[in-house]
Amino acid sequence: MSTKKPALFIDRDGTINRDCPYCHDTSQIDIYMDAVSLIRDYRKRGYLIIVITNQSGLGRHYFSIQDLEAFNEELNRRLKELGAQFDYLYYCPHIPEDNCDCRKPKDGMIRRAVQDHGIDLDSSVLAGDRDDIEGELARKLGLKFIHFRRV
Ligand SMILES: [Mg+2]
Numbered sequence: 001m002s003t004k005k006p007a008l009f010i011d012r013d014g015t016i017n018r019d020c021p022y023c024h025d026t027s028q029i030d031i032y033m034d035a036v037s038l039i040r041d042y043r044k045r046g047y048l049i050i051v052i053t054n055q056s057g058l059g060r061h062y063f064s065i066q067d068l069e070a071f072n073e074e075l076n077r078r079l080k081e082l083g084a085q086f087d088y089l090y091y092c093p094h095i096p097e098d099n100c101d102c103r104k105p106k107d108g109m110i111r112r113a114v115q116d117h118g119i120d121l122d123s124s125v126l127a128g129d130r131d132d133i134e135g136e137l138a139r140k141l142g143l144k145f146i147h148f149r150r151v
């Protein structure tokens with residue numbers, strides 16, 4: 001029997017919290033309750049919760065790694081109060097011109113998480129607000145896509 005766990009991979013900005021854009025100040029954190037419900041639900045079912053987020057604001061020097069980490073910590077503190085904390089978070093710090101392998105819709109962050117945590121990719125799911133980013137990535141990997149349509 002496999003001991004591998006499935007994961008809920010989930011986007012951050014525009015999916016868990018309202019997009020800013022280039023959110024980096026904790027005063028900007030505004031959490032969507034439907035994302036909280038989804039995370040809670042998957043936690044109960046034994047999924048790892050893994051945030052995967054493009055943060056080109058780092059590469060553009062709009063904010064620092066310290067800003068990013070403070071934002072992520074505060075976001076997770078508030079999610080935890082709601083019973084919806086994430087287990088791990090991966091970010092891509094690059095700009096498109098860097099041609100990295102991790103900027104979504106590329107699959108680098110998911111590949112890394114699968115390796116780091118022994119995840120059962122086949123039963124994992126991906127949630128996001130962008131069909132052209134998370135949707136495309138989900139189709140590439142054959143994952144179920146949960147689409148939060150934000151206006
Ligand atoms: Mg998004």
Ligand SMILES: [Zn+2]
Pocket residue numbers: 092093094100101102103
């Ligand atoms: Zn990258």
